[in-house]
Amino acid sequence: MKRTVIKSTGRYIPSRLVTNDDLASMMDTSDAWIRERTGIEQRYWIPEGEIVGASDLGLEATKIALDKAGWKAEELDLIIFATLSPDIFFPGPGCLLQHKLGLSSTPTIDIRQQCTGFLYGQSIADAYIRSGLARKVLFVGSEVHSTGLDKSTRGRDVAVIFGDGAAAVCFEGVETDKETGVIASVLHTAGEFAESLMLELPASRLPERGLLDCEDVARLYPTMNGSKIFKLALRRLPEVTLEVLEKAGMSLDDIDLIIPHQANLRINEAYQKTMNIPDNRIYNNIQKYGNTTAATIPLALDEVIEMGMIDTTKSTLLFVALGAGLTWAASIYRFGE
Ligand SMILES: CC(C)(COP(=O)(O)OP(=O)(O)OC[C@H]1O[C@@H](n2cnc3c(N)ncnc32)[C@H](O)[C@@H]1OP(=O)(O)O)[C@@H](O)C(=O)NCCC(=O)NCCS
Numbered sequence: 431m432k433r434t435v436i437k438s439t440g441r442y443i444p445s446r447l448v449t450n451d452d453l454a455s456m457m458d459t460s461d462a463w464i465r466e467r468t469g470i471e472q473r474y475w476i477p478e479g480e481i482v483g484a485s486d487l488g489l490e491a492t493k494i495a496l497d498k499a500g501w502k503a504e505e506l507d508l509i510i511f512a513t514l515s516p517d518i519f520f521p522g523p524g525c526l527l528q529h530k531l532g533l534s535s536t537p538t539i540d541i542r543q544q545c546t547g548f549l550y551g552q553s554i555a556d557a558y559i560r561s562g563l564a565r566k567v568l569f570v571g572s573e574v575h576s577t578g579l580d581k582s583t584r585g586r587d588v589a590v591i592f593g594d595g596a597a598a599v600c601f602e603g604v605e606t607d608k609e610t611g612v613i614a615s616v617l618h619t620a621g622e623f624a625e626s627l628m629l630e631l632p633a634s635r636l637p638e639r640g641l642l643d644c645e646d647v648a649r650l651y652p653t654m655n656g657s658k659i660f661k662l663a664l665r666r667l668p669e670v671t672l673e674v675l676e677k678a679g680m681s682l683d684d685i686d687l688i689i690p691h692q693a694n695l696r697i698n699e700a701y702q703k704t705m706n707i708p709d710n711r712i713y714n715n716i717q718k719y720g721n722t723t724a725a726t727i728p729l730a731l732d733e734v735i736e737m738g739m740i741d742t743t744k745s746t747l748l749f750v751a752l753g754a755g756l757t758w759a760a761s762i763y764r765f766g767e
Pocket residue numbers: 458459460463464467468545586587588590591627655656657659660663693694697721752753754
């Protein structure tokens with residue numbers, strides 16, 4: 431049977447370390463508030479004044495993942511790029527990355543599922559691989575949030591939680607009798623909450639995309655109803671975890687490690703408590719990176735592999751995320767060929 435396995439991962443974090451104290455010098459906030467409400471201690475931003483887009487960070491992560499896989503870019507059948515912070519409004523960064531990789535006709539799919547970008551991307555890779563449409567698929571999740579945040583006190587609820595970063599995953603189709611690779615995925619969207627977390631402009635629904643007569647510059651920055659998203663996460667994350675376990679015919683005891691999306695440590699701690707998950711079976715790194723959105727889960731996966739926290743010959747992982755859209759999703763992945 432054809433299975434979708436992870437051949438390699440790679441991550442790229444830009445060099446500019448931004449502490450909570452650094453943010454406190456830009457806006458009315460404090461290290462204590464950010465740590466207590468979000469768990470975040472620091473994040474990384476792209477170098478000040480440099481022209482760096484999501485495809486540039488994605489390129490660095492891709493080079494590492496391709497190198498680890500022993501693949502040349504030319505061998506890729508498909509590139510899937512997930513971001514909410516594209517280099518330009520269109521075309522998507524998948525096209526830009528493809529050119530930067532020196533490719534001239536490899537197909538690309540750009541997706542915009544925000545914090546669930548990896549889970550949606552993985553399910554697309556799995557569908558292409560299982561159907562025989564592709565064998566070697568590159569997924570890239572990459573975000574440059576820092577150039578699009580309102581760094582005044584007005585934007586502090588959003589600005590303190592996001593960080594820049596990228597991660598790449600090489601997925602490969604293999605023939606095996608073993609139950610490995612992507613075991614089950616579930617994806618959900620509730621568009622009724624779209625405006626609870628959004629970046630409105632530029633907007634095709636508005637005359638001149640709203641830019642020419644934009645009196646309220648805040649509309650050029652993301653806005654969020656934090657408490658609403660928080661409450662939805664507390665409900666949806668446990669729910670979708672149980673749903674994917676049921677789909678896979680597994681229980682939580684079958685899972686060696688859970689990697690949840692990193693939006694707020696308090697959300698993940700509440701999730702852990704609700705699900706009764708021991709500390710050594712859940713991984714958080716929001717403290718170091720903030721929320722890197724589409725990069726978050728593959729970035730964390732790359733770290734846990736590097737740290738030897740999982741056995742890449744047999745561990746079973748559960749990924750779970752919720753974010754703008756509203757989208758929420760989960761998947762179960764088992765290592766081993
Ligand atoms: C954004 C978030 C951290 C805010 O935390 P919170 O505990 O809900 O805080 P509130 O929004 O209730 O604000 C509490 C107070 O802190 C203030 N505040 C907000 N951001 C602040 C900051 N960075 N520094 C200091 N004070 C801040 C608010 O203005 C408010 O002040 P008030 O009581 O005088 O009105 C939290 O709501 C959250 O993480 N939500 C979910 C985010 C998420 O999952 N997004 C989806 C993925 S991107």
